[in-house]
Amino acid sequence: MSMLTDSTVVITGGTGSFGHTMARRLVASGCAEVRIFSRDEAKQEAMRIDFGTSPLRFHIGDVRDQEAVSRVMRGADFVFHAAALKQVPSCEFFPLEAVQTNVLGSSNVVRAAAHAGVKSLVCLSTDKAVEPLNAMGMTKALMEKVAVAEARALEPGDTVVSSVRYGNVLYSRGSVVPLFVKQALAGDPLTITDARMTRFMMNLDHAVALVEHAFEHAEQGDLFIKKAAASLMPDVADVIRTMLGSSSEVRSIGIRHGEKLHETLATAEELRRAEDRGEYLRVPMDGRELNYAKYFVEGETDSDDLDDFTSENAERMTPTEIEALLRTIPEIAALADATTPEGTGS
Numbered sequence: 001m002s003m004l005t006d007s008t009v010v011i012t013g014g015t016g017s018f019g020h021t022m023a024r025r026l027v028a029s030g031c032a033e034v035r036i037f038s039r040d041e042a043k044q045e046a047m048r049i050d051f052g053t054s055p056l057r058f059h060i061g062d063v064r065d066q067e068a069v070s071r072v073m074r075g076a077d078f079v080f081h082a083a084a085l086k087q088v089p090s091c092e093f094f095p096l097e098a099v100q101t102n103v104l105g106s107s108n109v110v111r112a113a114a115h116a117g118v119k120s121l122v123c124l125s126t127d128k129a130v131e132p133l134n135a136m137g138m139t140k141a142l143m144e145k146v147a148v149a150e151a152r153a154l155e156p157g158d159t160v161v162s163s164v165r166y167g168n169v170l171y172s173r174g175s176v177v178p179l180f181v182k183q184a185l186a187g188d189p190l191t192i193t194d195a196r197m198t199r200f201m202m203n204l205d206h207a208v209a210l211v212e213h214a215f216e217h218a219e220q221g222d223l224f225i226k227k228a229a230a231s232l233m234p235d236v237a238d239v240i241r242t243m244l245g246s247s248s249e250v251r252s253i254g255i256r257h258g259e260k261l262h263e264t265l266a267t268a269e270e271l272r273r274a275e276d277r278g279e280y281l282r283v284p285m286d287g288r289e290l291n292y293a294k295y296f297v298e299g300e301t302d303s304d305d306l307d308d309f310t311s312e313n314a315e316r317m318t319p320t321e322i323e324a325l326l327r328t329i330p331e332i333a334a335l336a337d338a339t340t341p342e343g344t345g346s
Contacts, residue, residue: 003216005030010076010118012063012109013083015043017172018124021204022080022211023047027054037061037072038083063105066112073116080211081109081123084140088128091136092257102139103146110150114159122214123147124207125165125223127200127263131308134258144223148285151221162218164210166226167200167263167311171329180237181332184246190237193255198262198311200228201236203328213280221285225266225274230311231322239322243336262312271306 009026011019014036026034037059038044044058061068063083073079084102085091091098106123113121125144128137144163151161170177183190210226218224237250255261266274266281275282307313317325327333 006032007077008033010035010079012037012081018082066108069108069112073112077119079113079121088134088136088258095135098135098139103142106143107146118159120160123163125163127167127265130264133260148221162214162222164214164224170203180240184244189249189251191253192233195234197233198230200230200311202228223283225281229317230314231317239319245339262310264308264310266309268306
């Protein structure tokens with residue numbers, strides 16, 4: 001990330017899994033200052049101890065607080081917006097909290113970055129924002145809409161506002177893989193919600209690489225999507241059991257509040273407009289003005305017969321591929337090597 005060398009970078013929600021990984025990349029790339037903006041002082045203290053002497057600077061604040069967000073943006077060159085309420089059940093029971101953080105908080109971040117003259121801002125989204133079923137996905141979808149709306153209002157030379165969208169990040173906080181590992185080590189049943197459930201799979205390095213791609217290549221209002229393979233959740237559970245030498249059973253417990261059987265990374269409409277960039281899809285901003293003829297009279301004539309890009313119709317990962325991906329997580333690789341040094345060999 002040579003473009004970020006000697007720059008000042010803000011990471012909102014910087015004490016999370018993504019923030020830790022991105023901060024390490026930024027420090028290694030020679031950033032002059034990395035500002036970690038979050039509301040959890042305990043996590044900030046742990047991160048401060050973990051990183052030791054470094055260009056990290058810690059700022060207590062909430063994205064809901066416009067003044068606090070504006071303060072942390074002063075003099076910044078680049079912004080990663082990762083702050084969000086991400087847990088599906090929590091957002092289901094407290095949807096207005098999700099709105100406050102994921103929608104209004106994101107608006108605060110985008111506007112403050114533009115006002116401060118930040119060069120580029122990337123907002124982190126999720127596959128749950130596509131055809132959303134739950135409050136978390138709905139608010140993330142609105143975050144994407146807010147980013148595009150703000151981007152449309154900016155002039156050439158202003159802050160470049162873009163978004164990235166990706167699927168499940170292995171071993172991130174709140175993801176299912178740490179739960180599977182904990183259950184397998186304890187000898188408890190590995191609990192899946194439905195044996196038919198599929199999910200896109202990637203690791204934190206994949207997520208960081210997608211964001212870096214957006215910083216280097218985004219035009220105003222762009223959305224970048226990581227093309228990922230998917231897996232059946234029982235397959236993931238089985239591979240973890242085998243890697244850790246566990247005899248635990250895999251047990252279905254029923255779908256939770258707001259869960260889908262399959263996730264969607266891109267709709268057919270987005271795919272019609274998308275530019276294929278190998279690992280990524282670039283979906284340019286819908287730049288139409290508020291001219292109602294284009295929405296209600298003229299419409300779209302190009303209607304290629306495309307399907308949504310879902311975890312059901314995506315390339316399906318084999319057990320060997322799942323294990324290889326899991327082994328990119330140092331904690332899992334260490335546990336597997338300590339338990340069954342040869343791995344599954346599948």
